[in-house]
Amino acid sequence: MIKGEKYTWGSVNACLKEFSKNKSLKYSSLEERDLFQRAVKQFNKNLKSELNKMDSYNVLNFMQNLAYWIEDHDEDFSIQKHSENNSCDIGCVYFVDFGIGFQDELTNCHPGLCIGLMGNKIAVVPMRSAEDNNGNIHKAFKDSYHPKYNKNGDKRYYQALQKEGFEKDAILMVADTRFVSIGKLKPHNDSDVVRLPIGTFREIQETVLLRMMPELAGHYHTLKGIQEDLKEEYKRETLNRINKNFEKQQSQEVTDTDQP
Numbered sequence: 001m002i003k004g005e006k007y008t009w010g011s012v013n014a015c016l017k018e019f020s021k022n023k024s025l026k027y028s029s030l031e032e033r034d035l036f037q038r039a040v041k042q043f044n045k046n047l048k049s050e051l052n053k054m055d056s057y058n059v060l061n062f063m064q065n066l067a068y069w070i071e072d073h074d075e076d077f078s079i080q081k082h083s084e085n086n087s088c089d090i091g092c093v094y095f096v097d098f099g100i101g102f103q104d105e106l107t108n109c110h111p112g113l114c115i116g117l118m119g120n121k122i123a124v125v126p127m128r129s130a131e132d133n134n135g136n137i138h139k140a141f142k143d144s145y146h147p148k149y150n151k152n153g154d155k156r157y158y159q160a161l162q163k164e165g166f167e168k169d170a171i172l173m174v175a176d177t178r179f180v181s182i183g184k185l186k187p188h189n190d191s192d193v194v195r196l197p198i199g200t201f202r203e204i205q206e207t208v209l210l211r212m213m214p215e216l217a218g219h220y221h222t223l224k225g226i227q228e229d230l231k232e233e234y235k236r237e238t239l240n241r242i243n244k245n246f247e248k249q250q251s252q253e254v255t256d257t258d259q260p
Helices: 012-019 034-053 055-074 139-143 198-212 216-260
Strands: 090-096 109-118 121-130 154-160 170-173 178-181
Touching: 012 034, 012 216, 090 121, 109 139, 109 198, 139 170
Parallel strands: none
Antiparallel strands: 090 109, 109 121, 121 170, 121 178, 154 170
């Protein structure tokens, strides 16, 4: 049920309560039901009141996002049926419609780095500009983590640098990483897509995944340390084998020289 801290939701809650008691209503049309009509009227009244409190920028973005949802929410967004998005690949930056969200979530249309694919959904790290509208560098960008330039930075964010393959300096919003429908991607051509160098992408992908699953980070670093130790051991063994073969060859050459 919806708590009425800002508005009254009595009719909406009554409708929800009736639905919870009668599961047969799940796939039925409620258009003719009086209780449902009262709930819709109450919802529209509360929505109008809230929109009147918002600035024009946020109202327009909200209406645009809701209009997209009204038009497209029931469409089949499988890659097979949307050839304009079938080139989606990990390690690339696309424009993504992140829709409506809470205050601390990135919303509306922003670039996003694709770090994984699962069926008809993609895992994306949302991005925002490193600068504000006046050209000043955001504090979040200065504070963002980077494995080379800011190792002690805030790992909720990652510095995306132009010199490392991004179109311009930006902030990767690691804490906002999410799976979204392929339908959230804006139609694109290959020429519109930024493809990161593999080294840059792997570093970001590793940072994001370990940040999302911190309980695995310790195991990962332990295994990585073992891998590095094995590499060093292999190098030493290989070098010793080469030296022994060289010494054996030198000894054989001396023996051959001493023979009449």
